């Protein structure tokens with residue numbers, strides 16, 4: 001069964017595009033990364049799934065429940081972290097969780113204790129005194145506190161320092177082990193690559209690809225710069241099929257590689273290497289490299 | 299205080315509600331205190347202003363500063379009292395639904411398994427409670443002040459007047475509440491309702507002076523609250539009913555429009 005299933009889901013804000021004809025399927029028990037640059041339509045999709053805004057066309061099912069009819073029942077089993085999180089500043093963290101718990105979710109207070117320890121989060125202080133990162137932690141705690149079957153998290157790691165991002169990944173592992181589903185959005189490929197099973201890529205309101213992280217990695221073009229002591233002949237790299245391109249500049253060669261790195265590394269090791277740098281693949285690179293063909297065709 | 303949207307919202311406004319109550323109570327109490335002084339000077343003032351209609355305007359159509367009912371009505375019930383209540387009422391009404399959107403807490407609130415109509419009803423109940431508490435503070439002020447300074451007011455008519463004022467300010471608060479729920483815009487909600495209440499007030503105030511405005515007097519809610527001095531004549535059940543209608547209509551429209559609309563971020 002699918003934890004999230006949308007059919008032709010479409011939303012415009014007046015003339016402005018939100019999302020267009022979205023067919024999205026998120027399998028139960030999966031961590032699904034919803035990846036796209038700013039303005040792509042991630043928040044729009046998520047707010048449609050939360051019944052905060054209504055679609056112009058199409059429909060969505062969450063946990064098997066039709067959002068048109070059973071939105072309330074669905075929300076009972078969803079933990080949601082809003083993209084632009086804002087909390088009741090007059091309350092303390094504990095009071096906030098208490099209040100939200102009184103609005104129909106059954107809170108597991110032992111879990112709250114575990115989470116506040118995991119995130120090193122002080123729930124006794126008024127929220128208005130907290131830093132952005134600490135507010136984000138409270139946002140995460142409230143999303144997880146009732147052990148929801150589905151977590152819908154809009155850019156969850158924004159504002160978290162690296163240590164807390166790690167704690168967050170740990171939490172995702174735990175949720176996954178329990179067979180629960182996570183749908184999280186991000187504009188950072190490196191982040192979803194670490195935590196997700198499957199990635200959906202949204203661009204300009206359209207879902208352009210859904211891939212497992214494994215196969216996506218295979219398709220990424222990696223850029224590797226190698227500085228040799230003395231420039232090797234270009235022919236030395238002939239026959240390695242996953243080298244897409246080589247740009248030699250004196251003794252510095254830039255390799256563009258798709259998929260496996262190993263064959264290329266073995267070959268360059270035959271020469272004396274001074275320096276090697278690899279560039280992180282940005283989301284833009286994916287669009288530039290991998291989807292440019294499709295875009296042009298479209 | 300965090301058991302429901304109702305109690306949480308009441309908690310949010312509790313401090314301001316307390317100070318408003320204290321202020322209104324004090325104002326009313328001191329109005330009673332100054333009555334003997336004003337009453338003696340007022341006769342002279344009344345003789346000074348020969349034009350009856352102008353006098354009516356100053357005294358809220360009662361033309362009377364001298365009797366306790368006349369004094370209290372013109373001093374408080376005809377203008378400052380309802381206007382203060384309306385300011386509070388519009389202030390809260392406009393904020394009730396749209397405020398959560400302005401402060402961006404609406405997403406968090408509505409992500410809970412709770413219906414939108416529940417939120418409307420809880421918030422509307424706070425509007426009712428706020429207006430009720432302020433009306434109660436006023437009533438207590440008159441009761442105590444009137445008792446201490448020996449002002450004779452019919453207690454039933456005092457309650458009726460307070461009820462009328464409660465319904466009047468509830469109406470304008472409900473109007474703000476409705477716009478707030480419908481459009482999610484706090485500024486728009488308060489400006490529309492303020493504008494309408496000001497027009498309503500002047501329609502009534504000038505209606506008694508300017509003949510050409512006379513036919514439109516009945517479009518003003520103030521007319522039903524204060525058409526004749528309710529401290530003298532009480533509040534007819536017909537007027538009370540008319541004053542209740544806007545609140546009911548606004549609540550129904552708020553329920554209907556909020557149900558499906560997009561929540562702003």
Ligand SMILES: Nc1ncnc2c1ncn2[C@@H]1O[C@H](COP(=O)(O)OP(=O)(O)O)[C@@H](O)[C@H]1O
Pocket residue numbers: 013016017018036037038039040041042043044045083563
């Ligand atoms: N309330 C709104 N009114 C008008 N346009 C909006 C509104 N919300 C979002 N948009 C537009 O919809 C598009 C998608 O936005 P959003 O879903 O927030 O993207 P993301 O979360 O991926 O950054 C953007 O072009 C944005 O400007």
Ligand SMILES: [Mg+2]
Pocket residue numbers: 042043044083154
């Ligand atoms: Mg977003």
